Amino acid sequence: MTLLPRPLLARASLRYLLGHPWQLGLALLGVALGVAVVVAVDLANQSASRGFSLSAEALTGRATHQVVAGPEGLPEEWYVRLRTEAGIRPSAPVVEGFVRLPGHGDRTLRILGVDVFAEAGVRPALGAVSATVEPADLLARPRGAVLLASDLERLGRAVGDTLTVRHGGRDHALRIVAGLRPERELEAVGLRDVAIMDIAAAQELLGRVGRLDRVDLVADAATADRVADRIPDGARLVVADRRAETLEQMTDAFRLNLQAFSLLALVVGAFLIYNTMTFSVVQRRRLMGLLRATGTTRGELLGVVLGEAVVIGVLGTAAGVALGVALATVLVDLVTRTINDLYFVLAVRELTLTPGSLLRGAALGIGMTVVAALAPAREATTVPPRAALSRSVLERAHRRWLPGLVLAGVALLAAGGLLLVASERSLVVPFAGLFGVILGGALLVPPGLWLVTRGLAPVLGAAAGFTGRMTARGVAASLSRTGVAASALAVAVSAVIGVGVMVDSFRTTFAEWLDATLHADVYVSVAGGGPMDAEQRRRLLAVSGVATATRSRFVRVGAGDHEARLRVFAVPPAAEDGFSFRTGNPETAWRAYRQDGAVFVTEPYAWHQELEVGDRVTLNTGSGTATFPVAAVVYDYGTSEGAIIMARRTYTRYWDDNAVDSLGIRAADGVDPERLQERLRQAAAAGGQQLAFRADHEIRARSLAVFDRTFTITEVLRLLAILVAVTGVLSALLALALERAREYAVLRAGGMTARELGGLVTAQNALVGLLSGLFAVPLGLALAGGLIGVINRRSFGWSMDLAVDPWILLQAVALSVAAAVAAGIYPAWRLARTEPALALREE
Amino acid sequence: MIVLDGVSRAFREGEHARVVLDRFSGSVAGGERLALVGRSGVGKSTLLNLIGGMDRPDAGRITVSDTELTALSERDRTLFRRYHIGFVFQFFNLIPTLTVAENLHMPLEMTGGLTPAGRRRAQELLERVGLADRRDAFPDTLSGGEQQRIALARALVHRPGVLLADEPTGTLDTATAEEVLTLLDELTGGGRVTVVLVTHSPEVASRMDRVLRLGSDGG
Structure with a gap:
């Protein structure tokens, strides 16, 4: 059996593709967008990574080892x-x-x-x-x-x-x-x-x-x-390469998250290919039966369809790679900005075109296209010679698959759920689990659509007569078309919901944490960074109206095999409420912190270093190596690297360092914080050191702005996934409209006006959009649960509460309806314009 | 009464225009049953579509039941069709997503006639065509002859003045075709409905009141 189509078969197949430019264009667009997102994210990641390693290498030179100093x-x-x-x-x-x-x-x-x-x-x-x-x-x-x-x-x-x-x-x-x-x-x-x-x-x-x-x-x-x-x-000897490696590894989780997201766009793109190829096969069943009757083998037919998939895959991928490179120039900026916000200073100004990224994108694009075309290609080989199967027979055959889809969907959901919780610290395994959940959910959409629309038919019939019944039944009757479109749309919308709820939950948790943490009225730091002059400090603390001041010092110290951020605070008892405890008894923890030299660790640090209350951290202090008991794990969303928090008294006992980087000043009762800030500014003006003064609400607003900036890239990827899905829905609905042109022409012949027909088609599309959106809600919430409970925790060490804003769900469902209706505008317009006589003549 | 006056219609075929009807004139009296015969491509179906308002002539006037179709907008032609014309096609063209009964109810619902009386009429017609027991079946479970009988009932359920039939027995075997034609006679005989029927079959044509042969010169 050869899979290579004979030249005339290939020519017929090519003419078919060229004769359906809309279908071909949409399929190409689907592949191109999917590949573009994957390539762009990969290139942006690689460029950031290369920027980092070049900078590390240039700054390290030939050095094999480094003696790194402590804060002193x-x-x-x-x-x-x-x-x-x-x-x-x-x-x-x-x-x-x-x-x-x-x-x-x-x-x-x-x-x-x-x-x-x-x-x-x-x-x-x-x-x-x-x-x-x-x-x-x-x-x-x-x-x-x-x-x-x-x-x-x-x-x-x-x-x-x-x-x-x-x-x-x-x-x-x-x-x-x-x-x-x-x-x-x-x-x-x-x-x-x-x-x-x-x-x-x-x-x-x-x-x-x-x-x-x-x-x-x-x-x-x-x-x-x-x-x-x-x-x-206080100092330590480290292997130079390893120091840079450890630093870069911090961003691994962030980059893996981006990659997983980009794959989602490709999965949605695969739905599109499946849909296009299935449609092209269904549309040519008569022709294929004829070919079989004239002696074309099954293998040759399989070759024709797979050959078409390869052509679409190659062309779409080529366009996708080019588009991906263009998109990457935008993404590299966003990735670098996020790394700067979350991890370390990094300057990446150009894109590194790594052949690996381009090849990976190309292989994924072409591979995915061929895999997505396998099922329709097999379907083509099952066409019996001289077949003139009616559409309803085909649909019935398709419906026989529904119980199998339900079983496979439930199995994938269960397997995905298990994978999500199976491993302890891995990130790849739960991501595989999330994909399982998404695919499982996607498989359940067609059976769900069938059940619901069949149930809805009498209801809509009672409300809107035969147009209502036709709206509902039309969706069910063309399940092989509408099912795939609805699945693709539901996956994209569930991603919108999942990521939306995750980001919103995170933002809510972050804002609450800021409210609890920002306990001072005025924060003072040194302009351009560095420690505050002792003289300036004294001037500030002498200003009338200052009730208490938390003195802070931020340093990096050696902690065994890594370097840790150490935050040193002299916290007045009144400011203790600025810390929220995840584990540890606040009362005993504060006593241990103040009197017994215990430290707090932030939640991400505890996660990365696998620490619990009662464990000890070993630090290179100015007076040799010392260990400190962990009295509490506190919530902190400032850095994903995490930090150790130490009392100033403990710090000065071990390090010869009295510097203060910033002050958090609380106004005395009855003192207006703004007035106090003005007086502090005046006092500081007398000294030579420029200070930066910020009210708590300014810090809050700035922090939230940085938060939003960090998630810009997520938003961009989310939008791209939607774009791919809308393309998919457009392609599916267009296919459906073409297929039913004759049925619609009969309605027109029977006296249905163009506007009424447009309304019917739009109602059908809206129904597909609405149901896809509704199916996406539980799937999206499951996705959000997985992202918040497992992925985020393991990637960054942050825990957060799932906060579901109904507005996000409503927006997503509305988006789904809007996407389906928008995608149906052209098919509806085209149908309404077609002369019924013309459509009826095309038998 | 159907009157066609100097009707022309041409179709573009690549760079050329193929003239199908050239200044064709003719009329069908009210209640008359006319058979249109002629070779393929002479414009029989085109004429049917023009009378049904599904197509517009390039020139000439068409009047159906005192309404000048050629003076109406597309929307008004559609509404005219809804109330006054019934169609029967060669390939039945039932709506696959509606049951047999629902297919029959469709024209009634569009014309506001889906009243208890309308439903009774639909049921009577179903009985007349011998398919009352299949009222809840979907079209794809019916044989060709059964589908065409339903299509005939659907075309007449809202009592249109004109029935247009495009080779209604073209795909049926002789016995089944005979059944459908008998039914057509029963339902449209006695001058109740004006019928224009396109056919290639002399037997079918001979059952009509008059036969009009279209020539290859488009008239």
Whole structure:
């Protein structure tokens, strides 16, 4: 049996495709949109990932190990001893920090303070700076900085100009001494938004005179061991690659979520292909019977249909890949922004066209098309020679499948549900479970549609006569068409509901958490970041009307195999209500926190590190390694990485660090917070350090704005899935209208006006839309439950309450009806315009 | 009474126009039963569609029961058809999603005639065509002859003045065709309904009051 169609068969098949441009166009659009979403998300993810690794590699250079300092920094003398006494070279000291660029929006610049002479052995690209720049220029005042020439262009600066940066509440002028034009992509991309300075100048700018943030080493195992023996308290030795890897792994879950979403668009696209191919087979049954009668084998017919699928798959995929690349340029920006909001600073400005992404998209597109066409292709081979089966016989055959669909649907739902809860920490398994639930739900839609419309026929008949009965029965009678359309629509709408409810629940939980956490009236931090001057602090606390102030310090410390965010708070007893406990008894927890050196951990941190109340965390403190009992797990939606929360008293006992990054000030009873803020501003104006003042409601609004920004990409993907579904529904309804042209022509011959017929067709489409929307509600809620209860928890460590806003459900159902009605406008218009005589003549 | 005066109709076929009817004139008296015969493509079905208001002539006037169809808008022609004309097609064309009884009720409902009396008439017609016991069946479970009998009943249930039939026995065997024709005679005889019937069969044509042969010159 050969699957290759004979040339004349192929020609007939091609002419059929070309003779039905609408059908062909919609099928191509379906494949193209599905593939485009998958390719775009993949490319955006890959680009972000590549941007990260290039930046990490450029900044790490050849270093094999890094000695990373704690909050107190590494003493400079330690590095000198390491180099001179222990003779450990190549080694290079680094002082690193972020500054703001006033006048350039919210942009940040990474300050990389290095010793250019020490760089040659570790980061040759930076070592080469010493060849073009006089070290004295870097140290002259204003302090010199070297940036990429491309960054200078974007900032509108040239060599010799000054650039103002803000850090620690002060503006600093930097003189640009050179613009780098690296030959290798690694440095050209990796050193973006980086200002290279001399280490002494960077220490001064970042307020770390005499201290280093890390020392990068090129060392073998034995040398590394020697270094390890000399590590000062609070610092730790890490393998350079692994540090970057750990950082990047944090974004894995986020990227996997995006990928799963993009696959959903492809699944909806597959429905479309199935529908198109089935329709093309049904439409040609007579022809196929004729071909069989003239000696065409089953294999050849199978080949014809699969060949058509391959043509559609290849063309659609090619268009999809091109569209995907275009879409990815938008998505890469959204992905980068989300990574910046949730994880770390990352600058990705261009798309990396990885052949892997393009090939994966192409294989998925063509593969999915062929798989979706298998069933209709098989159907084609079952056409008996000289068959002239009526539509009703076909539909009856289709209906015989309904019990099987119910069984398969229920089985998939059950399997999906099991997978959702089966594993402990995996993310792939519950995603597979969610897909099982979606597919199971989709399989149940046609039987559901059949049952409901049959039940509805008498009701609609009583209400609207034979048009009502025809509306309901027409949907049931053409189940092979309407069923697929309704399934595709229900899947897309359930995604709308699932994601909508998830985001809304998350937003509600987040807003409630903000309300509980933002217990102060005015928050004061240092403009451009960095610690607050002690003098400024005293001025602020002396202002009349200040009742209490929570002093906060945010640092990163070594915690075993990773680096943890440590938030240090001196919490006045009155501000304790700013923490909401997930586990742990508040009373004993607060006592342990204040008196016994216990810490709280945030929910995501507890999840990622598998911690519970009573466990201990081990930290590299300024006075050696120490362990701290976990007294409570608290809710926190600020970062997905999570954090450890420690009392200031405990912190200062272990670290020689009295700095304060921000103050949360509560106004005394009867004091107007706005007035207080004004007085605080006046008091701060006397000092040289610029401070940022924000009322609790401003922080709340800003945080929610960031939240919404984070979910923009989800919204975009959701819209794309809907677009694919609407295309699918349009294609199905168009097919249906073409098929029933004769039946409608009889109605017109019997005296039904064009408008009445348009109304009938629209009512039928609206019914399909309404029922699809209603079926999507339980499916969407199940999806939301899975996303909230399992996927989000495992991806980010956040727990949240399922909050179902009926408005979201109503909107989704309305969307479903609108999509179906909109998709039916053209078919209805076309039908209404067709002369009944013409339609009746086309037998 | 049906009057056609200088009616022309041409269809586009690629770049050319094929003239099917060229200044055709003729009339059918009220209650008369006319058979239209002629070779394929001479415009028999086109003429039927023009009389039924489903198509418009390029030139000429058509008057049916004192209403000038050619002066009516598409919508008004449709409404005229709804009340005054019944159609029987070669391929039955029953609505597959409605039961036999419901197919019969459809014209009544459209003309506001689905009253108890209307339902009784539908039931009587069902009995007349011998299919009262199949009233709740769907069309696809009926044989061709049965479907055509229902189609005939449906075309007449709302008492139209004109019945247009396009090769009503074209797909039926001789015995079944005879059954349908007998029924047609019974239901339309005695000058109650004006009938225009297109056929290729001389036997069928001979049962009508008059036979009009259309020539290949379109008239």
